[in-house]
Amino acid sequence: MNIHDKPKVVIVIFGATGDLAKRKLFPSIYRLYQNEKISKEFAVVGLARRPWTNDVFRENVKHSIDDAHATDDDIDSFTSHFYYHSFDATSDASFQELNSLLGDLENTYQTEGNRIFYLAMAPEYFGPIANSLKSFGLKNSAGWSRLVIEKPFGHDLKSANELNNEIREAFDEEQIYRIDHYLGKEMVQNIEVIRFANGLFEHLWNNRFISNIQVTSSEVLGVEDRARYYDHSGATRDMVQNHMLQMVALLAMEPPIKLTTDEIRSEKVKVLRALRQLNTEDIGDYFVRGQYSDGTMDGKQLNGYQQEADTLAGSNTETFVAGKIMIDNYRWAGVPFYIRTGKRMAVKSTKIVVEFKDIPMNLYYTEESKKHPNLLVINIQPEEGITLHLNAKKAGAGSVAQPIQLAYTNKEVDGINTPEAYEKLLHDCMLGDATNFTHWDEVAYSWAFVDAILNAWSSTKAYFPNYPSGSMGPEAADRLLEKDGFHWWPIIKNNE
Ligand SMILES: NC(=O)C1=CN([C@@H]2O[C@H](COP(=O)(O)OP(=O)(O)OC[C@H]3O[C@@H](n4cnc5c(N)ncnc54)[C@H](OP(=O)(O)O)[C@@H]3O)[C@@H](O)[C@H]2O)C=CC1
Numbered sequence: 001m002n003i004h005d006k007p008k009v010v011i012v013i014f015g016a017t018g019d020l021a022k023r024k025l026f027p028s029i030y031r032l033y034q035n036e037k038i039s040k041e042f043a044v045v046g047l048a049r050r051p052w053t054n055d056v057f058r059e060n061v062k063h064s065i066d067d068a069h070a071t072d073d074d075i076d077s078f079t080s081h082f083y084y085h086s087f088d089a090t091s092d093a094s095f096q097e098l099n100s101l102l103g104d105l106e107n108t109y110q111t112e113g114n115r116i117f118y119l120a121m122a123p124e125y126f127g128p129i130a131n132s133l134k135s136f137g138l139k140n141s142a143g144w145s146r147l148v149i150e151k152p153f154g155h156d157l158k159s160a161n162e163l164n165n166e167i168r169e170a171f172d173e174e175q176i177y178r179i180d181h182y183l184g185k186e187m188v189q190n191i192e193v194i195r196f197a198n199g200l201f202e203h204l205w206n207n208r209f210i211s212n213i214q215v216t217s218s219e220v221l222g223v224e225d226r227a228r229y230y231d232h233s234g235a236t237r238d239m240v241q242n243h244m245l246q247m248v249a250l251l252a253m254e255p256p257i258k259l260t261t262d263e264i265r266s267e268k269v270k271v272l273r274a275l276r277q278l279n280t281e282d283i284g285d286y287f288v289r290g291q292y293s294d295g296t297m298d299g300k301q302l303n304g305y306q307q308e309a310d311t312l313a314g315s316n317t318e319t320f321v322a323g324k325i326m327i328d329n330y331r332w333a334g335v336p337f338y339i340r341t342g343k344r345m346a347v348k349s350t351k352i353v354v355e356f357k358d359i360p361m362n363l364y365y366t367e368e369s370k371k372h373p374n375l376l377v378i379n380i381q382p383e384e385g386i387t388l389h390l391n392a393k394k395a396g397a398g399s400v401a402q403p404i405q406l407a408y409t410n411k412e413v414d415g416i417n418t419p420e421a422y423e424k425l426l427h428d429c430m431l432g433d434a435t436n437f438t439h440w441d442e443v444a445y446s447w448a449f450v451d452a453i454l455n456a457w458s459s460t461k462a463y464f465p466n467y468p469s470g471s472m473g474p475e476a477a478d479r480l481l482e483k484d485g486f487h488w489w490p491i492i493k494n495n496e
């Protein structure tokens with residue numbers, strides 16, 4: 001299928017009364033519908049245990065949609081495609097009933113037997129549901145069947161491997177779409193284009209010209225109401241194993257021989273294979289963990305992590321991670337990739353800064369501290385675009401250099417709101433394009449890398465809390481770069 005095709009499909013959402021379905025999935029399906037990216041012949045089946053009717057379900061879908069321009073009739077016509085089925089994932093009868101409901105809807109909407117099974121439920125259900133879908137014949141429709149799996153995909157390499165084996169008994173790798181929503185972000189997808197469509201950058205994209213690369217994904221929000229999940233996970237599993245390492249892989253991979261799913265994934269896998277594996281005794285030189293204490297932001301007093309819920313008192317879970325990642329291959333030998341991510345930081349921002357090496361002799365900046373290295377800043381969110389930091393002559397007399405910036409902002413140029421990540425990924429899945437989903441090999445190498453860090457940390461006490469809410473993390477994260485002669489580039493917009 002190509003990007004202009006309008007897939008006919010029944011989307012089955014397991015966990016349709018949950019938070020993800022309401023906040024991300026229904027609005028994304030609405031945008032696809034409104035932008036005519038899916039055929040008018042589609043249906044959505046929502047599954048969960050509570051005894052809702054179709055009307056209650058449709059009312060919930062309606063409330064999840066925020067569109068000031070749509071009339072009630074428009075929205076009602078959209079929600080009329082939604083069907084609710086009260087369903088217990090542990091009951092055989094539920095799967096049998098679901099099979100017959102799907103058959104009926106396929107007749108009504110003529111969706112040619114194409115089915116997406118979206119598992120928006122707790123991860124312990126992923127394997128059992130995949131297996132029941134196979135054993136109750138739900139995969140045996142006339143069209144294609146695809147399984148979309150939410151995060152977390154395992155808790156460590158061992159459990160991820162077990163989960164993968166369980167799912168692979170029911171679905172082939174080509175039918176499995178493991179979601180990493182960062183791969184649906186416009187500017188994350190733009191990394192490849194910026195690199196591989198510009199000679200200016202790609203010729204310099206190696207250890208001869210780049211001194212270091214910094215990837216920051218900071219959040220203002222705290223743990224919110226996800227303490228149960230988060231305290232078992234922490235920032236390393238929640239953000240580093242997936243989103244951060246995926247961005248590193250896109251920044252570091254070789255150009256694929258073709259822009260196909262297999263070729264791109266295979267280049268990313270090579271990067272993840274080349275990550276320097278850390279020994280327990282080296283972790284302290286490469287990684288820093290943190291947990292937020294109380295603090296103030298915008299004049300508001302905020303709790304520390306351990307005060308956010310009763311169960312969190314005394315927690316050893318990290319809400320912040322900074323690390324130095326070395327990629328031991330020909331292109332990147334000696335270039336640190338610094339990453340940092342955390343909750344309750346000063347600003348919500350995801351940004352990549354590529355710092356280029358200085359020229360052999362700088363005639364304009366003789367003092368080391370006054371130099372302005374060339375930077376390529378890729379703004380992933382909230383603003384989207386790129387900024388190139390250069391030096392140019394200061395207007396007026398004399399030969400004085402000053403730093404200048406060339407900026408491109410996505411929205412200003414394209415005049416559109418970029419689609420939400422989930423919208424793009426759902427659309428890709430309908431089209432059968434798995435490029436922006438993670439292959440098992442990527443998941444496995446990422447787990448192997450973070451397992452070493454987590455194992456080392458699990459055997460030592462963390463001195464938490466160690467950064468105030470509203471800051472940029474613990475001081476140790478600054479020292480991580482200082483000892484290599486670098487510093488974090490500011491990520492706040494005005495200081496870019
Ligand atoms: N929320 C988010 O922002 C994000 C979530 N995710 C992932 O998405 C998945 C879902 O998360 P989220 O929506 O927040 O979770 P919620 O707890 O909000 O929703 C869970 C859903 O599962 C249903 N459910 C639970 N047990 C059963 C059962 N035995 N049979 C059928 N349905 C059941 C619940 O409905 P009922 O009680 O009616 O049965 C509910 O609809 C998780 O894997 C999470 O890690 C990933 C990224 C972000």
Ligand SMILES: O=C1O[C@H](COP(=O)(O)O)[C@@H](O)[C@H](O)[C@H]1O
Pocket residue numbers: 217219238239350
């Ligand atoms: O996957 C997750 O990502 C969000 C951050 O996503 P973003 O798109 O807002 O940057 C994070 O809050 C959450 O803890 C994590 O599970």
